[in-house]
Amino acid sequence: MQNILILGGTGKVGRRIAQRLQTDGVPARTATRSAGDLRLDLDEPATWRPAFDGVTAAYLVEPNLQASMENRERIPHLVAEAVAAGVRRFVLLSAPLADDPGHPLHAAEQAVRGCGAEWTILRPDWFAQNFSEGPWLPGILAGTLALPTGQGRTPFVDAEDIAEVAATALTGDGHSGRTYHLTGPRAIGLAEAVALIGKATGRAVRYIDVDADAFVERQISCGVPPAVARLLTGLFVAIRDGQATTPSDDVTRALGRPPRRFEDYVAGAVDRWRV
Known part of the structure; x- marks a missing residue:
């Protein structure tokens, strides 16, 4: 019988995996x-x-982006220790673009691929739950979400889908050696996303575009390390520049069903914005 360990088990994805397995x-x-x-x-x-x-x-999962930038070998060292302890299957939460050797999670991906155990890598797009459980929630509650994404669009993925794929890969066959790019079924802009939230909640919520350099400086002034602020802003700019618009069918490949729509996520999360 499998005995599974969920690192980051209280996070957005980890706690959902734990709930599913239990x-x-x-x-x-x-x-x-x-x-x-x-x-x-x-x-x-x-x-x-x-x-x-x-x-x-x-x-x-690497829970600390700054730490992964300063010490990219800590997940590889953890993988080696886990294999030595008898772990024979890994599911790694990574990110798009981690093929780039300069990406903070590149070394982690290489470590699980080369460890000799079964592995599955998950590269989710932007989490829908960023609006309800993450860094964008205060802006939604305040009525204004300000990010440097312009009119760009991205296929937000529901963390429930990520967790289901992870749980399936941890317990089932047919996923070893696969890298799944997990997205929602269609790309939407931030303005449409907050409009859907506003309609569902009856709140007045708007999205405004902000200058990327100004956004970096604002993050730094709030205590975000400069390297992290520039990296995160670059991801937002990629949305603005149209580099993150194409949905993937990997949720369907992994689960045999289509990914959840953003509208369905909003309907399920509506109470989080009614405070």
Whole structure:
């Protein structure tokens, strides 16, 4: 029987994976720095081996973008430790463009590909849940979401779909050696997204475009490290420039059903904006 460890088990995707596996009666434990079933701190290698004791499959995520930029080998080192402990299957949450050797998650992807165990890599597009559980929620609640995406569009993916693909890859066959680009069924702009949220909630919500350089400076002034601020802004600019518009069919390939629509996500999350 599989014994699964979910790193970042209290995060957007990790907690959804845990819920799915528990509902299905699959033995699974969550590991976080402080709030999971087990303690695993990526900054403390001494916590790694005990967390992987008896584990056969693991979901991996890099929870700290700044840390991954400063030390791109910490996930590869974790993978090596996990394999030594007996883990034989990995599902890694990565990101688009991680084929680029300069990407913060490139080394992590290379590590799971070369570790000798079964592996599946997930590269989701922008999470729909950024509007309801993440950094864009304060703007939605305040009535104005300001980002440097212009009129660009992107196929937001529901974290429920990401979690279902991850859970399926952790427990089922046919996913080893696959890299899934996970998206929603169609690309939409930020203005349309907030309009759909406003319509569903009865709130007045608008989107405004902002200058990319000004956005970088605003992030830095809020304490975001400059390198991270520039990286994140570059991802927004990629939306503005039309580099993130094409939906993928990989959710369908993995699950045998189409991905959830943004409208369905909004209907399910509406109570989060009624505060």
